[in-house]
Amino acid sequence: MSLSSASLVECLRQARERRAPLREDPRTTAYRLVNGAPEGVPDVTVDVFESLHVVSLYRDFSSEEEAALLGAMDSAWAPALVYLKRRPREARHLANVARDKLAPEEAVRGASVESVVALENGWRFLIRPAQGLSVGLYLDMRDTRAWLAGQVRGLTVLNLFSYTCGFGVAAHAGGARRVLNVDASRRVLDWGEENARLNGQLVERYDYVAGDVFDWLERLARKGETFDVVVADPPSFATTRTSRFSAAKDYASLAEACARVVVPGGRLVACCNLATLAPRRFEAMVAEGVARAGRRSRGGPSLGPSPVDFPASAEHPAALKVRVLELA
Known part of the structure; x- marks a missing residue:
């Protein structure tokens, strides 16, 4: 990552604070926690579905960069369950031949799950984090x-x-x-x-x-x-x-x-x-x-x-x- 470890952790903490209206809404447990460059974390988004965090990377990250990002997330939020999606520009063409690389079926943090149910405006949606690049909503x-x-x-x-x-x-x-x-x-x-x-x-x-x-x-x-x-x-x-x-x-x-x-x-x-x-x-x-x-x-x-x-x-x-x- 281009940010220092301390700066990245702070960006992640601030992103979470901005979501206070959503975090405090009992009718919605599905929202975006990090939205890339506008929040100082370019090429990264993080979506939350109940306790599940889905991290998407929009360029080729080195293994060291991925580890640094996940470590900063641990420090900022301590997420219990994290899945990783790699979405470089060529991901659309590679999805069928490199799915295990782009969208691992196993969680990178926590115990893997088949599905979770998340809320949006009081409606219930079934989220499947191991189903590929798109998880259902x-x-x-x-x-x-x-x-x-x-x-x-x-x-x-x-x-x-x-x-x-x-x-x-x-x-x-x-x-x-x-x-x-x-x-x-x-x-x-x-x-x-x-x-x-x-x-x-x-x-x-x-x-x-x-x-x-x-x-x-x-x-x-x-x-x-x-x-x-x-x-x-x-x-x-x-x-x-x-x-x-x-x-x-x-x-x-x-x-x-x-x-x-x-x-x-x-x-x-x-x-x-x-x-x-x-x-x-x-x-x-x-x-x-x-x-x-x-x-x-x-x-x-x-x-x-x-x-x-x-x-x-x-x-x-x-x-x-x-x-x-x-x-x-």
Whole structure:
């Protein structure tokens, strides 16, 4: 690490103090504890789920640097359970061939566990720290999920790229009449069903659909099926047997396909976590796609991560962008 040991420990202690509003909230036990460079710890994030700490490294750290970071964490927080994720730029390409190196299944501190249950705004989510680089919940969406829950009572929701269905849980908790979750992976959809059951929500199997999102959007539009709210939260890059998606190149096409299944007066919640895509460019791509679908739109709130645990700076702006549009 570039910081001295004493400086690093102090940065980690200060990061924890900044999270006091979250640490003291009994309804939330899942939050980001360290958010990289804006907090003086570049290339490092730490996410907390109950007693579990998940450390992510965004460059190649030497074994000595890793040991120094873990030692500083011991001094600053004394975490009982720590898992390590190595995410260099090439991690996306290496994930299938070097998984043991990138995402060890064994804890680096404490006894390894299969899963923990963490709380977000009172909702329960199943976290699996040994399941690869992603453990089951993207914490920067916490505020957006809470917003969604307050908007959907009695409405229908289409949750695209649903992963473990965090937006689905929030929508059901908010009283949505129906939530259709679509993701390419049956495994994560099964995980999403587990999350729903954890929260006492009824699971209808036909509302957890495994398949290519673009194929399903085309199918829904062809059938004339529409939704009051469509949430699109794609990965920055995605490949299926039938399509390839790059947020930087293809978001307008995604927004166009989404707009075709939003009811008049309904809303499109467009999300993007690609750090290199500037907010203005992202918003322009969403607007372009909506216009290509022949829809007029009116801007709603611009949402994003909580500044409490996702602090940003001019040099390091927040990667997540969330744009809400009401479609005529």
